[in-house]
Amino acid sequence: MVPVLLDLITTAAILYIVSSGLLLVFGVMKLINFAHGGLMTLGGYAAVIATAMGLNPWIGIPLAAIFGGIVGLGMERVVVRSLYNRPLDAILATWGLSIIIGQIITLVFDRGVHFAEPPIRGVISVLGEPYSTYRLILTALALLLGLGLTAALRGTSLGLSTRAVIMNEDLARGLGINSGLVRSITFTLGSGLAAVAGALITPLSSVDPNMGVAWLISAFMLVLVSGSSLFSLAVASVVLGGAQVVVSNYFGSVLGGMTIAVLAAVILRIRPQGFSYE
Amino acid sequence: MSNANVNELGSSSLQRPQVRPLTRMMIVASIALIGVGAAPFFMDAYSVNVLVRSMIYAAIALSVDILWGYLGVLTFGQSAFFAVGAYATALVFTYGGFSAEYAFAALLIGIAVAVALAGLVAFLAFWHGASALYASVITLVLPIIVTQLLFSGGTYTGSSSGLTGFDTIPLSSEAWFWAVGVWLVVLTTVAWMYTRSDAGRLLTAIRENEQRCKYLGLNTSNIKAVIFLICAAIGAIAGWMYANYTMVVAPEIAGFTFGTELLIWVALGGRGTLFGPVIGTIIIDYASAHLQGDFPFVWKLAIGIVFVSVIVALPRGILPLVSNAANWLRGRIGIAQPQQYSQLQLRQASRSGRNIIGVESRGPALVVSGVEKRFGSLEVLSGIDFEATYGEIVSLVGPNGAGKTTLMTCIADGSKRSGGTISIAGHDIAHRPPEECVRLGVGRKFQMANVFDSLTVGECLQIARARLDPLSKWQKSGVCNLPPSAMHVVRATGLHSDLNVPAQVLSHGKKQALELAMVLALEPKVVLLDEPTAGLTKAERTLIGTILTELARTEQLCILLVEHDLDFVREISSRVIVLHQGRIVLNGSVDEVVNSELVKSVYAGSGH
Numbered sequence: 001m002v003p004v005l006l007d008l009i010t011t012a013a014i015l016y017i018v019s020s021g022l023l024l025v026f027g028v029m030k031l032i033n034f035a036h037g038g039l040m041t042l043g044g045y046a047a048v049i050a051t052a053m054g055l056n057p058w059i060g061i062p063l064a065a066i067f068g069g070i071v072g073l074g075m076e077r078v079v080v081r082s083l084y085n086r087p088l089d090a091i092l093a094t095w096g097l098s099i100i101i102g103q104i105i106t107l108v109f110d111r112g113v114h115f116a117e118p119p120i121r122g123v124i125s126v127l128g129e130p131y132s133t134y135r136l137i138l139t140a141l142a143l144l145l146g147l148g149l150t151a152a153l154r155g156t157s158l159g160l161s162t163r164a165v166i167m168n169e170d171l172a173r174g175l176g177i178n179s180g181l182v183r184s185i186t187f188t189l190g191s192g193l194a195a196v197a198g199a200l201i202t203p204l205s206s207v208d209p210n211m212g213v214a215w216l217i218s219a220f221m222l223v224l225v226s227g228s229s230l231f232s233l234a235v236a237s238v239v240l241g242g243a244q245v246v247v248s249n250y251f252g253s254v255l256g257g258m259t260i261a262v263l264a265a266v267i268l269r270i271r272p273q274g275f276s277y278e
Numbered sequence: 279m280s281n282a283n284v285n286e287l288g289s290s291s292l293q294r295p296q297v298r299p300l301t302r303m304m305i306v307a308s309i310a311l312i313g314v315g316a317a318p319f320f321m322d323a324y325s326v327n328v329l330v331r332s333m334i335y336a337a338i339a340l341s342v343d344i345l346w347g348y349l350g351v352l353t354f355g356q357s358a359f360f361a362v363g364a365y366a367t368a369l370v371f372t373y374g375g376f377s378a379e380y381a382f383a384a385l386l387i388g389i390a391v392a393v394a395l396a397g398l399v400a401f402l403a404f405w406h407g408a409s410a411l412y413a414s415v416i417t418l419v420l421p422i423i424v425t426q427l428l429f430s431g432g433t434y435t436g437s438s439s440g441l442t443g444f445d446t447i448p449l450s451s452e453a454w455f456w457a458v459g460v461w462l463v464v465l466t467t468v469a470w471m472y473t474r475s476d477a478g479r480l481l482t483a484i485r486e487n488e489q490r491c492k493y494l495g496l497n498t499s500n501i502k503a504v505i506f507l508i509c510a511a512i513g514a515i516a517g518w519m520y521a522n523y524t525m526v527v528a529p530e531i532a533g534f535t536f537g538t539e540l541l542i543w544v545a546l547g548g549r550g551t552l553f554g555p556v557i558g559t560i561i562i563d564y565a566s567a568h569l570q571g572d573f574p575f576v577w578k579l580a581i582g583i584v585f586v587s588v589i590v591a592l593p594r595g596i597l598p599l600v601s602n603a604a605n606w607l608r609g610r611i612g613i614a615q616p617q618q619y620s621q622l623q624l625r626q627a628s629r630s631g632r633n634i635i636g637v638e639s640r641g642p643a644l645v646v647s648g649v650e651k652r653f654g655s656l657e658v659l660s661g662i663d664f665e666a667t668y669g670e671i672v673s674l675v676g677p678n679g680a681g682k683t684t685l686m687t688c689i690a691d692g693s694k695r696s697g698g699t700i701s702i703a704g705h706d707i708a709h710r711p712p713e714e715c716v717r718l719g720v721g722r723k724f725q726m727a728n729v730f731d732s733l734t735v736g737e738c739l740q741i742a743r744a745r746l747d748p749l750s751k752w753q754k755s756g757v758c759n760l761p762p763s764a765m766h767v768v769r770a771t772g773l774h775s776d777l778n779v780p781a782q783v784l785s786h787g788k789k790q791a792l793e794l795a796m797v798l799a800l801e802p803k804v805v806l807l808d809e810p811t812a813g814l815t816k817a818e819r820t821l822i823g824t825i826l827t828e829l830a831r832t833e834q835l836c837i838l839l840v841e842h843d844l845d846f847v848r849e850i851s852s853r854v855i856v857l858h859q860g861r862i863v864l865n866g867s868v869d870e871v872v873n874s875e876l877v878k879s880v881y882a883g884s885g886h
Contacts (some may be wrong), residue, residue, distance in 0.1 A: 079590055083589075088411070089593060091414070092538075092542075093586050096583075096585040096586035097586055099585070100579060100582040100586065103575050103578050104579065106575045217418070217534070220415075224415060252430070254426050254429055255430070257422075257426050258419075258426045261419040262423065264415075264419075272407070
């Protein structure tokens with residue numbers, strides 16, 4: 001029972017880390033960034049580069065943030081900016097960007113699976129059961145991330161501007177908030193978070209040019225049922241991630257693999273606003 | 279009716295264009311068929327092989343184009359139906375062996391399963407209130423589920439390596455080329471005829487403005503579902519051909535990645551053009567087969583870059599660019615043909631029996647009793663009680679935020695109110711959606727002119743009549759039957775000379791008039807008009823006022839009007855209802871209201 005419970009908590013935490021960047025972009029810009037998966041892949045390769053250069057594996061994470069941030073800023077400037085009024089086209093264009101990222105990675109590296117040194121190995125004992133230290137660290141990181149993002153949104157003037165843009169962009173612009181800048185920063189931050197998530201999951205998942213795609217779908221579903229609230233996302237991660245762990249454990253990984261997608265679709269059918277309470 | 283003896287309008291006397299589009303399409307299709315027949319004799323075996331597959335892909339791309347380009351449903355899941363058709367075939371042949379009967383049975387099974395699956399998807403994705411994004415999400419979940427099911431089939435479905443080594447229809451590559459080529463040409467021709475027919479224009483209308491379609495009495499969810507089912511069947515047939523031809527199926531063909539690849543082909547070719555996606559798919563897949571061997575990653579990278587550029591800079595795809603260039607060239611060398619509009623005739627509709635007010639149903643046209651509307655704890659309407667009879671023009675007045683438009687919405691959409699009952703011509707609207715309220719006799723005109731911008735005026739009117747006069751599914755009928763009331767509006771406002779003009783280039787006043795004519799084309803009993811004169815000139819306002827009073831008298835319509843212009847209200851109303859803070863504060867004759875101290879204080883902002 002204890003391992004299942006720990007799996008449940010840590011899976012929810014991982015899903016939260018993976019989805020928060022996408023949620024930020026969806027909340028502020030009202031568009032779905034399908035390059036999220038590609039950016040995660042990029043982050044995974046940042047960890048691979050850190051390993052190849054013989055650096056401390058933890059260095060891979062800020063490296064991923066830098067890669068993701070720069071690429072995200074470029075994508076927002078060149079492509080995403082012109083698609084604000086065409087949300088469905090934005091999905092397609094960002095998917096195209098994801099293809100471009102994947103192909104460039106394939107050209108630089110190759111199609112094969114790569115390996116990144118995990119920052120921490122081994123297990124510690126939780127209530128008498130040995131459990132992966134790294135997954136527990138990820139859980140702590142997810143908590144820090146959630147608290148940090150919430151604090152940034154509540155406590156800084158940029159956060160205030162961002163919340164204003166989330167609530168009513170036209171009004172915010174009328175009040176002199178530079179919503180274009182808010183969008184730019186949000187997309188950069190969201191992309192950076194995606195890449196960091198990609199680097200963080202390298203010890204759990206193989207690193208190859210398509211590693212982001214499977215995560216993208218889960219993150220997309222979680223964001224849709226969460227609306228634009230970081231708290232709803234936490235609830236959604238626990239409920240849907242938990243369901244995935246339970247289903248995988250008792251009914252096999254094949255059914256587990258579609259749990260999040262199916263549950264999210266059903267939840268949205270019954271309650272279009274999902275887990276958000278507005 | 280002054281124009282009762284005029285039963286035809288429009289320029290029927292104009293000569294027809296020299297080559298009719300239908301004839302031209304038949305010529306194009308014949309040339310394509312000859313091309314399909316001759317091609318294998320001029321190509322190497324490898325190209326023939328590749329092109330068969332490319333043409334199968336082109337057929338599914340065509341179905342994606344109908345869904346996305348015409349209907350506006352961005353689908354990621356068409357690959358799933360393709361896989362259903364392919365796997366049905368592979369499973370039947372693997373476990374039953376090949377025979378002609380089994381091949382036929384496999385086709386039917388594939389179509390049946392795909393259509394059943396599509397029905398489930400449509401039930402989830404298309405319902406009153408579902409957003410476009412939600413429909414896309416459902417189509418995204420579909421390939422994930424189908425892929426997982428194929429994996430979970432273990433050795434039975436071949437899991438991740440798929441099925442291979444089964445016997446299929448023994449045809450040579452050339453024979454497959456001819457079979458698939460003919461099918462593709464026929465499919466494209468039929469799709470072309472359908473999409474440019476009157477019924478096909480309805481798909482565009484739904485894409486542009488689904489809400490307006492619902493308020494025209496059309497069950498858009500059903501229409502979308504039917505088209506989705508047909509496209510699923512096309513996908514399954516293509517899958518059947520694919521399995522028969524390639525003799526191998528793998529779970530990748532069901533996947534989300536293949537589903538998005540279809541979208542890429544359609545986007546590059548030109549969504550909403552049919553020919554663009556077909557030609558685009560064939561060119562891209564054929565080129566991929568030749569280039570992928572030498573430059574696999576660079577080729578895919580190039581496709582990605584071109585795709586992103588096209589989405590950003592050329593949302594209509596590459597084909598429109600080519601045809602524009604061709605037109606420009608034709609103009610330069612002097613063989614330009616004048617832009618041809620198909621001509622449309624307006625005819626007087628013979629009264630359709632369904633909406634005539636029978637003598638027996640002479641009660642009030644509209645009864646509103648105890649209607650409430652709350653948003654959470656905020657009460658927008660409370661205790662609204664009133665009646666209106668046929669031939670009456672009732673004006674709803676009150677300051678901004680009094681709940682006038684909300685009340686209109688509650689009458690036109692049964693699911694909106696929080697309490698109370700509303701009946702139209704003696705029928706309780708219960709919780710019916712807008713399209714069923716239209717059936718009971720409600721016609722609603724919105725505050726902002728709400729028409730189909732990319733359709734012509736004539737097409738807008740045809741769509742408005744679609745509920746009563748079924749649209750032709752295979753041609754442009756060139757005829758639109760309008761009831762006298764709508765005909766009167768069209769004539770009086772001069773719209774009859776704009777029938778072939780896209781609605782988006784109309785002046786604001788004419789747009790308002792067009793929407794009014796569309797609402798009247800529904801042959802309603804109760805007409806809800808939300809500020810029909812907002813932004814009109816004095817002359818236009820007077821004209822609309824005259825038309826409305828005439829309609830109420832001659833057609834015995836019950837007209838409910840929201841208006842801010844009290845002079846206009848005074849001129850045309852038979853009765854005035856004053857709303858303030860969600861309650862009726864006065865319900866009386868024009869004089870009573872105009873002289874009321876209460877109304878003055880309400881408008882001055884002080885009163886309770």
